[in-house]
Amino acid sequence: MKTALILDLDNTIYPVTSIGDKLFAPVLELMSEHRQSLSDADYETAKKEILRKPFQKVAEMCHFSEELTEKGLALLRNASYEGPMQPFEDYQSVRELDIIKFLVTTGFTKLQNSKIRQLGIAGDFRKIYIVDPETTEQTKKDIFQFIVKDFGLKKEDLLVIGDDPDSEIQAAVSLGIDCFLFDPEGRYDETAATFRGTSLTQVKELLF
Numbered sequence: 001m002k003t004a005l006i007l008d009l010d011n012t013i014y015p016v017t018s019i020g021d022k023l024f025a026p027v028l029e030l031m032s033e034h035r036q037s038l039s040d041a042d043y044e045t046a047k048k049e050i051l052r053k054p055f056q057k058v059a060e061m062c063h064f065s066e067e068l069t070e071k072g073l074a075l076l077r078n079a080s081y082e083g084p085m086q087p088f089e090d091y092q093s094v095r096e097l098d099i100i101k102f103l104v105t106t107g108f109t110k111l112q113n114s115k116i117r118q119l120g121i122a123g124d125f126r127k128i129y130i131v132d133p134e135t136t137e138q139t140k141k142d143i144f145q146f147i148v149k150d151f152g153l154k155k156e157d158l159l160v161i162g163d164d165p166d167s168e169i170q171a172a173v174s175l176g177i178d179c180f181l182f183d184p185e186g187r188y189d190e191t192a193a194t195f196r197g198t199s200l201t202q203v204k205e206l207l208f
């Protein structure tokens with residue numbers, strides 16, 4: 001039986017597309033200014049992946065120059081989102097579960113904190129961990145291990161919920177922790193995740 005959930009934030013609790021245009025407009029503008037330094041494929045991939053993966057990962061994956069990377073980091077380091085935000089409708093079904101919850105999210109500390117505030121979800125979690133690649137070498141995998149240790153949990157007590165096969169899902173699989181790949185658009189054909197589904201309402205069935 002599961003006694004605790006670990007949730008990802010971006011594209012798991014709310015859709016990044018709902019704030020992406022506004023939030024990433026300066027970064028997209030910067031990318032278009034540096035268009036010549038990027039191949040067509042890298043430019044197109046970066047425009048999409050910026051909504052799904054941490055900036056540093058996109059920069060590496062799409063071969064951003066050092067200058068473009070530094071300028072992008074400078075833009076996002078101090079960014080925050082102050083507009084209204086709504087969780088996914090089916091997040092409510094997870095929120096209502098009487099189970100300990102942890103939030104583990106990768107990104108810029110100030111920005112992640114502003115999103116948590118605008119979503120009004122801080123009270124849902126026993127503890128919130130922001131893995132900021134600018135300030136720590138730690139990964140989600142490290143944080144999952146801290147949670148197990150610090151809260152006296154067993155791996156089988158936990159279920160990790162996230163949308164990114166390369167991030168929290170991979171970390172959970174490598175540690176032998178059960179995980180649910182939330183894939184509302186049916187983006188992934190194959191997954192190493194223990195469970196997968198298109199709705200967060202399915203989580204409830206996985207706790208026993």
Ligand SMILES: [Mg+2]
Pocket residue numbers: 008009010011012052162163164
């Ligand atoms: Mg995510």
